[in-house]
Amino acid sequence: MWRDAVLVCSKDLRIEARSRVGLNQVVPFAAAVLLLFGLALGPDRHALEPAASGLFWIAVLLTVVLAVQRSFAVESADSARDGLRLSGLDPAGIFLGKGAAIVVQLLVLEGLLTIGVALLYGAQLSGGLVLLAACLTASIGLAAVGVVYGAVSSGVRVKETLLPLLFLPVAAPVLLGATKAWNAALAGTPAHAGIWLSLLAIFAVLYVAVGIAAFGPLLEDS
Amino acid sequence: MALAVSLREAVALADRFPLLAGVTLDVGEGEIVHLSGPNGAGKSSLLRLCCGLLSLASGTGVVLGHDLAVDRREVRREVGYLGHASFLYEELTVEENLRFALRASGIHSTEAAQRASAAMARMGLAGRLPGTPIVKLSAGQRRRAAIAVVVGRQPRLWLLDEPHAGLDQDSRTLLDGIVTEARAGGATVVLSSHDLGSAGALADRVVHLAGGRVVPAPAEDLHEPLADTAVVAPDPTRAPEAVHVA
Amino acid sequence: MSRLDATGDPVLTERDDDVTSGAVAFGETAPAASPPPRAATHASRASVREDVDDATTTEAGPADGGAAPSAVSPKAMARGSAPRAARSDRVVRAVGTAALVGVAVTVWLGLWVTPNAVDFGNLVRLLYIHPPLAWVMFIAYGVATFSSLLYLWPRTRHARFDRLAGASAEVGVVFTGLTLVTGSVWGRPTWGVWWTWDPLLTTTALLFVLYLGYLALRKVPGDRETVARRSAIAGLIAFLDVPIVFVSVSWWRSLHQAPTVDVANGHLYVHGSMAWTLALGFVSFTLVYVWLMVHRYRLAVLRDREDDEGLDAALAERWAEGTR
Numbered sequence: 001m002w003r004d005a006v007l008v009c010s011k012d013l014r015i016e017a018r019s020r021v022g023l024n025q026v027v028p029f030a031a032a033v034l035l036l037f038g039l040a041l042g043p044d045r046h047a048l049e050p051a052a053s054g055l056f057w058i059a060v061l062l063t064v065v066l067a068v069q070r071s072f073a074v075e076s077a078d079s080a081r082d083g084l085r086l087s088g089l090d091p092a093g094i095f096l097g098k099g100a101a102i103v104v105q106l107l108v109l110e111g112l113l114t115i116g117v118a119l120l121y122g123a124q125l126s127g128g129l130v131l132l133a134a135c136l137t138a139s140i141g142l143a144a145v146g147v148v149y150g151a152v153s154s155g156v157r158v159k160e161t162l163l164p165l166l167f168l169p170v171a172a173p174v175l176l177g178a179t180k181a182w183n184a185a186l187a188g189t190p191a192h193a194g195i196w197l198s199l200l201a202i203f204a205v206l207y208v209a210v211g212i213a214a215f216g217p218l219l220e221d222s
Numbered sequence: 223m224a225l226a227v228s229l230r231e232a233v234a235l236a237d238r239f240p241l242l243a244g245v246t247l248d249v250g251e252g253e254i255v256h257l258s259g260p261n262g263a264g265k266s267s268l269l270r271l272c273c274g275l276l277s278l279a280s281g282t283g284v285v286l287g288h289d290l291a292v293d294r295r296e297v298r299r300e301v302g303y304l305g306h307a308s309f310l311y312e313e314l315t316v317e318e319n320l321r322f323a324l325r326a327s328g329i330h331s332t333e334a335a336q337r338a339s340a341a342m343a344r345m346g347l348a349g350r351l352p353g354t355p356i357v358k359l360s361a362g363q364r365r366r367a368a369i370a371v372v373v374g375r376q377p378r379l380w381l382l383d384e385p386h387a388g389l390d391q392d393s394r395t396l397l398d399g400i401v402t403e404a405r406a407g408g409a410t411v412v413l414s415s416h417d418l419g420s421a422g423a424l425a426d427r428v429v430h431l432a433g434g435r436v437v438p439a440p441a442e443d444l445h446e447p448l449a450d451t452a453v454v455a456p457d458p459t460r461a462p463e464a465v466h467v468a
Numbered sequence: 469m470s471r472l473d474a475t476g477d478p479v480l481t482e483r484d485d486d487v488t489s490g491a492v493a494f495g496e497t498a499p500a501a502s503p504p505p506r507a508a509t510h511a512s513r514a515s516v517r518e519d520v521d522d523a524t525t526t527e528a529g530p531a532d533g534g535a536a537p538s539a540v541s542p543k544a545m546a547r548g549s550a551p552r553a554a555r556s557d558r559v560v561r562a563v564g565t566a567a568l569v570g571v572a573v574t575v576w577l578g579l580w581v582t583p584n585a586v587d588f589g590n591l592v593r594l595l596y597i598h599p600p601l602a603w604v605m606f607i608a609y610g611v612a613t614f615s616s617l618l619y620l621w622p623r624t625r626h627a628r629f630d631r632l633a634g635a636s637a638e639v640g641v642v643f644t645g646l647t648l649v650t651g652s653v654w655g656r657p658t659w660g661v662w663w664t665w666d667p668l669l670t671t672t673a674l675l676f677v678l679y680l681g682y683l684a685l686r687k688v689p690g691d692r693e694t695v696a697r698r699s700a701i702a703g704l705i706a707f708l709d710v711p712i713v714f715v716s717v718s719w720w721r722s723l724h725q726a727p728t729v730d731v732a733n734g735h736l737y738v739h740g741s742m743a744w745t746l747a748l749g750f751v752s753f754t755l756v757y758v759w760l761m762v763h764r765y766r767l768a769v770l771r772d773r774e775d776d777e778g779l780d781a782a783l784a785e786r787w788a789e790g791t792r
Contacts, residue, residue: 007325011311011314011322015311015313018313019313074312074313082275082307082309083307083309085274085275086273086275086298086309087323087327088299088326088328220294
């Protein structure tokens with residue numbers, strides 16, 4: 001399983017490095033979302049700054065949907081599941097590999113978005129360790145749920161609309177926890193983030209386990 | 223003779239539509255079988271069933287000793303399938319694709335590299351081609367790369383869906399040579415094609431499919447109404463007649 | 469797993485007795501093992517056609533309050549399933565009537581008979597409906613999740629659990645909607661807002677969306693087993709999320725600074741006629757749930773049967789293709 005995971009992860013990252021879709025399309029999308037939030041909530045920093053964490057994490061959540069769709073789109077487009085099944089790879093390994101590749105991309109994205117949030121919304125960055133921990137655990141949880149639902153929706157024609165519908169509600173606790181953790185860190189009271197970080201960690205562990213168990217049956221659809 | 227593939231009244235569905243409506247077929251080890259039939263007859267579906275991609279709705283099927291109803295994952299590891307989709311990653315080069323595919327089927331890294339080079343050489347993918355991303359190759363070159371994957375895996379059962387499609391004459395000859403070599407190495411080959419001529423010469427026997435079932439060979443003269451020569455409800459237990467093309 | 473049934477025909481991986489037998493009643497198993505409709509034999513095709521004839525004569529319309537026609541085709545009678553079918557239809561009809569009566573009485577009691585509460589005034593009358601609706605919602609989701617589990621577990625894999633899960637999720641979504649509406653209506657006079665981010669209400673709203681997604685997934689085309697398995701897995705994953713959501717929203721509320729709107733601190737003593745009405749409300753709505761489930765389940769069985777019949781026709785057409 002681990003060997004297959006490493007294989008798939010490196011393959012996905014290599015494809016990303018070649019095609020630069022993440023860099024060229026996904027990051028700009030997230031940046032555009034941040035900008036649009038800024039436009040919607042007004043130029044007054046007093047409205048934006050307190051909301052900075054929440055807006056950041058919503059932008060991340062929306063981006064995960066795109067990242068997952070891209071991850072499955074590279075697998076021979078519409079015969080994604082066939083390709084994965086025929087490859088002989090262990091499904092749990094495929095899950096971990098794709099998830100890990102998405103986590104890497106998410107971390108890069110979050111780094112860039114952090115700068116964006118500091119610039120656009122005037123967020124005062126502090127409590128770096130908490131910010132980092134929240135990003136890590138949240139990304140793992142989001143990637144896990146995303147890859148599972150990505151597999152569920154990859155074989156169907158309505159996948160573009162199905163994936164967000166399935167993914168976003170389930171990801172709600174991550175949004176909540178990560179935003180609260182970031183709020184605590186940005187407000188200078190990182191200790192308050194402890195409970196939220198544990199929530200994120202539990203979510204991540206739970207859904208990684210679910211993914212490992214369920215990915216095999218999910219691929220076996222037809 | 224040991225059987226590589228053994229199907230009895232196999233039914234496979236897509237939604238409610240029966241792709242295969244009761245196929246009974248035996249393929250012995252080391253045979254080369256040519257699947258022939260009109261469009262929509264179920265040739266691709268039969269190949270997909272045998273490589274474990276399609277599930278059996280009813281009937282029984284045993285491929286390389288594995289029961290299709292139970293063990294499809296094991297079947298997939300041991301067969302080499304060439305389908306319409308190439309299952310190659312567009313952004314990666316031919317060599318990277320080959321190495322990935324071979325390592326994915328469980329072959330160790332160094333051996334995978336060796337087999338990849340050998341397969342590419344065999345398929346005539348030389349010079350700048352191994353280092354070219356798939357997206358930049360022509361359709362025929364992609365096909366050859368896909369075939370190279372099967373060659374590299376050295377499976378016991380080869381399932382080729384219209385392998386000659388999109389290949390020029392040289393490539394076709396190359397492929398025929400490879401198929402013959404595979405059989406010499408003990409593998410079984412099942413390939414489908416509209417073109418009786420090129421594939422027929424290779425094959426030990428021909429299996430005719432129509433309407434999702436195995437049917438007797440159609441009349442030579444297509445203008446003659448079939449009612450005179452074929453039975454209305456084809457008897458699945460009768461072995462299909464072989465047609466040898468001179 | 470390839471198994472052979474009594475007549476020696478291979479059966480499907482997933483058992484589906486309800487569809488092949490004449491019994492359409494909720495939860496009943498086939499009285500006799502008949503060959504699965506997908507086996508390509510003349511006998512099975514004939515039996516499927518018989519079943520469809522039975523289905524058209526025993527189908528119950530939802531509009532008539534649970535009444536099912538007692539006429540049963542002679543074929544079903546000959547197979548000995550008639551007495552069981554008729555009995556269960558009577559039970560369902562009784563349930564439906566009881567549910568209707570119960571709800572009517574609850575409404576009457578709630579609106580006219582019970583007194584106002586000290587702090588809540590007339591608003592308390594929602595009490596007789598809102599908690600029962602929420603209760604049924606939880607039951608519905610519990611049933612849906614448990615059925616999904618049973619479907620995925622190899623030993624209990626049976627089409628009926630998938631149908632149960634789908635039916636329960638649909639009914640559950642309806643009750644969730646009602647719960648949200650009644651909760652919101654309660655909130656407006658009490659707290660002055662149409663919506664408050666109360667943990668229960670927020671979790672309920674999320675549950676609503678989660679299961680709408682589940683239902684959307686079930687509608688995606690695919691063959692029966694594929695849809696069943698895919699939905700079951702997705703459903704379980706969504707269900708796992710619910711406690712996490714609830715916990716996180718509770719923390720969110722309690723750890724936040726005091727919210728501008730707070731739950732009204734009125735005391736509510738439920739006693740006497742109020743207690744009876746509340747209890748009646750719970751019972752009646754549970755009966756409504758059961759009745760809705762029976763009919764929704766039957767609908768699912770009939771739909772599957774129709775599909776299978778269509779399959780036999782499609783098989784026949786396919787053979788004809790081959791001999792043209």
